[in-house]
Amino acid sequence: MENIAIVTAVHRDRYELRFGSEMIYGRLKTTAFYNNGEIVMFPTVGDRVEVTKNADGDSTILKVMERKSVFMRLNSTQGLPDQAVAANFDYVFITMSLNKDFHPSKLERYMTAAWQSGGTPVVVLTKSDLMKDREEVIASVNLLAPGVDVYCVSAYTGEGLRQLEKYFSSDHTIVLLGSSGVGKSSLVNVLMGTEKMQTGNIRESDSQGRHTTTFKQMLDIPEQIVLPDGSIIKGGGKIIDTPGMRKLLMGEGTDGTDSTFEDIAKLALQCRFSDCRHQAEPGCAVKKALEDGTLDERHWKTYLSLQKEEAHAKARQQVIARRMEKLKRRK
Ligand SMILES: Nc1nc2c(ncn2[C@@H]2O[C@H](COP(=O)(O)OP(=O)(O)O)[C@@H](O)[C@H]2O)c(=O)[nH]1
Ligand SMILES: [Mg+2]
Structure with missing residues (x-):
C-alpha cells in the first residue's frame, strides 16, 4: 500500500495528507472526481486515499478507499451529492x-x-x-x-x-x-x-x-x-x-434506527396488519402502547421525524441519480 495516504485536514480544494511519516498536500484528480457521470464522493478527514506522489508540488488524489465508518451530511447545494464529514x-x-x-x-x-x-x-x-x-x-x-x-x-x-x-x-x-x-x-x-x-x-x-x-x-x-x-x-x-456535524444525514440504512428504536420495531410486529402505518388502523400495537403509556410519546415523535429525514434523503438521492443520468446521456 505504498501510495495510500490519510487525509488529516480539508481546505477548500486542497487536502493535507499523511504519507508514511511525511505531511504532504494533495488535490483531486479532476477526471476521477468530476465529470464521469457518476456521483463521486469527495474525500474527508480520516479517509484513506490513493495518491500519485509529486515530489515538487501538490500530489494527486486518485481515489477514496473503502470506509469502515463515516458521517454524512446533506449538501446545502441542491443536486450535489451529500458530503462525508x-x-x-x-x-x-x-x-x-x-x-x-x-x-x-x-x-x-x-x-x-x-x-x-x-x-x-x-x-x-x-x-x-x-x-x-x-x-x-x-x-x-x-x-x-x-x-x-x-x-x-x-x-x-x-x-x-x-x-x-x-x-x-x-x-x-x-x-x-x-x-x-x-x-x-x-x-x-x-x-x-x-x-x-x-x-x-x-x-x-x-x-x-x-x-x-x-x-x-x-x-x-x-x-x-x-x-x-x-x-x-x-x-x-x-x-x-469538526464543526460540520449539525446537518447529519440520517442515511438509508436502518441499522442505527433499529438499535435505538428496537422497542418500536418490536411493537410494530404485533400490529394486526403487517403494513400498519400506525395511524388509524385497527389493532395497532403502537397506538395502544402510546395510549397506555408503555411507549413514550416523545420517543415516538423522534422516531417519526427520523423516518421523515430518511425518506427525504432517499428522495434526494433519486433526484441526483436522475440528473446524473441526464448528464450522461447528453455527453
Ligand atoms: N465552564 C466550562 N466552559 C467550557 C468548558 N469547555 C469549553 N468551555 C467554553 O465553552 C465555549 C465553547 O467551547 P468550544 O471548545 O469552542 O466548543 P465547540 O464549539 O464544541 O468546539 C468556550 O467559551 C469555552 O471556553 C468546560 O469544561 N467548562
Ligand atoms: Mg469547535
Whole structure:
C-alpha cells in the first residue's frame, strides 16, 4: 500500500495528507472526481486515499478507499451529492454540555447517527465544573442509551478525563459529535496540551465560505497527556474535531434506527396488519402502547421525524441519480 495516504485536514480544494511519516498536500484528480457521470464522493478527514506522489508540488488524489465508518451530511447545494464529514473512526464521542445542552431527543438522534456511522458511541457530558448535580442527566442517558458508557468531564478542571484513557490507543480514532459551543475543541486542546483548535462558538457558516482555514482536522493525541492539575495519563491515537456535524444525514440504512428504536420495531410486529402505518388502523400495537403509556410519546415523535429525514434523503438521492443520468446521456 505504498501510495495510500490519510487525509488529516480539508481546505477548500486542497487536502493535507499523511504519507508514511511525511505531511504532504494533495488535490483531486479532476477526471476521477468530476465529470464521469457518476456521483463521486469527495474525500474527508480520516479517509484513506490513493495518491500519485509529486515530489515538487501538490500530489494527486486518485481515489477514496473503502470506509469502515463515516458521517454524512446533506449538501446545502441542491443536486450535489451529500458530503462525508469524517471517516474511518472507531469511537464517536457524543458530547453534550451538562449545563444546558442536554436534551433526551437530541441524544436519541446522536445515538442513531453514531450507530449508523459504523462507530461505537460513548457519551461525554462536558463542562462538569458548571454542574454539581448530574444524577438526573446520567440516569436519563442510561435510560435512553443502555449499555453505552457515560462520562462527565471538564476541560477546565480536567475532571473525568482520566476515565477516557481507555479510548486512547495508537490504533483508535475518535470523532467528536455535538452541537457548537459544547466544548469539543476545548476538549481537544486539553488532550493535545496546546491550543490546536480555535474555541469559542465559531459559527458553522463561517467554516464554509469566507474562511480559507480549515476547522476540520484529525490530530495525533500525544503519548502522554498532562491534565490541568499536572497529573499524567496515557494518550495515543487520533481525534477528529469538526464543526460540520449539525446537518447529519440520517442515511438509508436502518441499522442505527433499529438499535435505538428496537422497542418500536418490536411493537410494530404485533400490529394486526403487517403494513400498519400506525395511524388509524385497527389493532395497532403502537397506538395502544402510546395510549397506555408503555411507549413514550416523545420517543415516538423522534422516531417519526427520523423516518421523515430518511425518506427525504432517499428522495434526494433519486433526484441526483436522475440528473446524473441526464448528464450522461447528453455527453
Ligand atoms: N465552564 C466550562 N466552559 C467550557 C468548558 N469547555 C469549553 N468551555 C467554553 O465553552 C465555549 C465553547 O467551547 P468550544 O471548545 O469552542 O466548543 P465547540 O464549539 O464544541 O468546539 C468556550 O467559551 C469555552 O471556553 C468546560 O469544561 N467548562
Ligand atoms: Mg469547535
